[in-house]
Amino acid sequence: MVSNIDRSEIAFFDLETTVPTRPGQGFAILEFGSILVCPKKLVELQSYDTLVRPHDLSLITTLSVRANGITPDAVVSAPTFSDIADKVFDILNGRIWAGHNIIRFDCVRLREAFAQINRPPPEPKGTIDSLALLTQRFGRRAGDMKMATLASYFGLGKQSHRSLDDVRMNLEVLKYCATVLFLESSLPDIFTGNVLVSPNARNRSNEKTNIDGTGPSTSPPSSTRTTDNQLSPPIDPIFSLVSSDTGEQAQNPVEPVHAQPDPFDLGPFVDQIETEPLQSNDVMEEESSAAIPSTTISESNEFLEPDQVSIPSVTVTVVPFFRGPGKMQILHRGTPLQIHCGALKVRFGLSTRFVDHAGRPRLSFVVDASPNLCGLLDACDNIAKRFVESDSNSEWRPVVSRKPGFYNSPTIRFQLPTVAEGDGVRWITEIYQKESSSPSSSLSIQRVVFSRYDVAELEPLIRPGSFVDAYFSLDPYDYQQNAGIRLVAKKLIVDCN
Numbered sequence: 001m002v003s004n005i006d007r008s009e010i011a012f013f014d015l016e017t018t019v020p021t022r023p024g025q026g027f028a029i030l031e032f033g034s035i036l037v038c039p040k041k042l043v044e045l046q047s048y049d050t051l052v053r054p055h056d057l058s059l060i061t062t063l064s065v066r067a068n069g070i071t072p073d074a075v076v077s078a079p080t081f082s083d084i085a086d087k088v089f090d091i092l093n094g095r096i097w098a099g100h101n102i103i104r105f106d107c108v109r110l111r112e113a114f115a116q117i118n119r120p121p122p123e124p125k126g127t128i129d130s131l132a133l134l135t136q137r138f139g140r141r142a143g144d145m146k147m148a149t150l151a152s153y154f155g156l157g158k159q160s161h162r163s164l165d166d167v168r169m170n171l172e173v174l175k176y177c178a179t180v181l182f183l184e185s186s187l188p189d190i191f192t193g194n195v196l197v198s199p200n201a202r203n204r205s206n207e208k209t210n211i212d213g214t215g216p217s218t219s220p221p222s223s224t225r226t227t228d229n230q231l232s233p234p235i236d237p238i239f240s241l242v243s244s245d246t247g248e249q250a251q252n253p254v255e256p257v258h259a260q261p262d263p264f265d266l267g268p269f270v271d272q273i274e275t276e277p278l279q280s281n282d283v284m285e286e287e288s289s290a291a292i293p294s295t296t297i298s299e300s301n302e303f304l305e306p307d308q309v310s311i312p313s314v315t316v317t318v319v320p321f322f323r324g325p326g327k328m329q330i331l332h333r334g335t336p337l338q339i340h341c342g343a344l345k346v347r348f349g350l351s352t353r354f355v356d357h358a359g360r361p362r363l364s365f366v367v368d369a370s371p372n373l374c375g376l377l378d379a380c381d382n383i384a385k386r387f388v389e390s391d392s393n394s395e396w397r398p399v400v401s402r403k404p405g406f407y408n409s410p411t412i413r414f415q416l417p418t419v420a421e422g423d424g425v426r427w428i429t430e431i432y433q434k435e436s437s438s439p440s441s442s443l444s445i446q447r448v449v450f451s452r453y454d455v456a457e458l459e460p461l462i463r464p465g466s467f468v469d470a471y472f473s474l475d476p477y478d479y480q481q482n483a484g485i486r487l488v489a490k491k492l493i494v495d496c497n
Contacts, residue, residue: 007094007095008039009036009038009046009095010037010038010039010095010097011035011036011037011091011092011095011096011097011098012034012035012098012168012170012171013032013033013091013092013097013098013099013106013163013167014032014033014034014099014102014163014164014167014170015105015106015109015110015163016029016031016070016162016163017029017030017064017109018030018054018059018060018061018064019063019064019067021063027109027112028054028055028056028059028060029052029054029081029109029113030068030070030075031049031051031162031163032050032052032084032088032163033049033050033163033165033167034047034048034091034164034167035048035164035167035168035171036091037098039096042171042175048087048091049163049164050084051070051074051075051078052075052079052081052084053075053076053077053079053080057072057076060072060075067161068162069161069162081113081116081117082117085113085114085119088122089119089121091122092122093122094122094123094124094125096124096125096126096127097124097126097127098127098128098129098170099128099167099170100130100131100147100166100170101129102127102129103127103129103132107127110122130173134150134173134177135481136479137177137181138180138181147166147170147173150177151172154172156169156172156176157169302335302338303339303340304332304338304339305339305340305341306339306341306370306372306373306375306376307372309337309339310333311376311379313332314331314332314337314383315330315331315332315383316328316329316330316383317331328384328387328475328476328477328478329475329476330384330485336473337380337473337474338472338473338490339373339376339470339471339473340469340471341370341469341470341472342470343495344367344368344369344370344467344468345367345368345466345467346366346367346462346463346464346465346466346467346468347367347368347411348366348411348464349365349459349462350363350364350458350459350462351364351366362415362416362417362418363418363455363458364414364415364416365413365414366401366411366412366413367411367412367414367470368409368410368411369410373412374400374410377399377412377474377485378400380399380474380485381396381398381399381400381484384476384485385483387476388476388483394481394482395481395482396483396484397482397483397484399484399486412487413486413487414472414487414492415486415487415488415489416428416429417429426450427458428490429489429490429491429492430447430490430491430492431447431458431461431492431494432445432447432448432492432493432494433445433447433448433493433494434469434495435495445493448461448494461494462492462494466494466495467494467495468492468493468494468495469493470489470491471490471491471492472487472488472489473487473488474486474487475487475488
């Protein structure tokens, strides 16, 4: 029996649900299955699974039964979610969560289920979504990256679409992928010659650092730089399998390696994730997910007006992490490009359709874009797109949206990132109100202080028809066969008049 005090195990879990047949119907949980896994040996320590009776058995339609084989008769005597909520909470709360496509589906369904019974949901210590992870690190060699496809690729049998079987298959798939990546990283010349290395694996930091038509950069390799921001040497893919932005610094490749870490020992990852704030996985309308954290902007970085930007001075570079692929940055004369644009009219207010790593709403809103701003963003799009397309087959999604029939009304979407703080969450974006008490009085700008993470407090400020002055960064992404630029709001001044 695993001690309740020990929360270091990884909790792999999976939900089976009904399939909605009409708009707004929602999902009902039909089965919960989980295993606790030792992070050092990747062995199963404990398991739990149960069928779940929904409040309305008519939600289990023929379409739902075809998806997972769970019939109304199978769950008629099963416990309700309220009956198992304590057990589910105990299994998940404070542990690292793992599963396939859990960020966009299972985490959201869990939060909905706990909200329906008026209980706070469990919170993860970290999240490992194997769909996003393996798409990034293993590539498309295994097809569409669904669990059934991955299992077939490795000869693990057919997916049963039952919770406990699926989480166990998920663990086996991760082990197989880790082994392949370990072999490729250990003998790169042999495997590269046989085209076995992931088609998505690349290290742009030693390739070109700009794409303004001048060709590859002539900068020295990152391993020879001696500046304060010295770049780390490349890391074997296996050692970034679990986390793309945490972990200890790699060994210098010019020194002899006497012993390599156990590729299946996730202990260092667990230690690191306990002491560092978890980086959120930004989820956009255009992407399946995003694992690239936002750029931290120092006081010295300047926000430029669109007309102040010289397009020939815009370049793209990559800042590598200790583990995994680097983060792309758009630079203007060697400094991260950040824009200020005033009096942008809000077209669509806050959207809570998308979520972060723990299933919390990830907010965004849409504004009308002026012609000069569109021109700048289109130019940045083209520069970043050429950079990505040089070694990627991802589909590029333009930052400026021009809907058919509305090409004279282009729009852009701003993301409002959050960060975990203690047991809660806070906005990263600084938000101010601009108002005047009378037409003749001067404007007053005051920062808005939120008592807690509550979308309802923010909705009255950012509403359709209102105007905002936006200070934002341009963060390129290339993830899960989708690429583009997201606009991250650093500061907003909302006109409340």
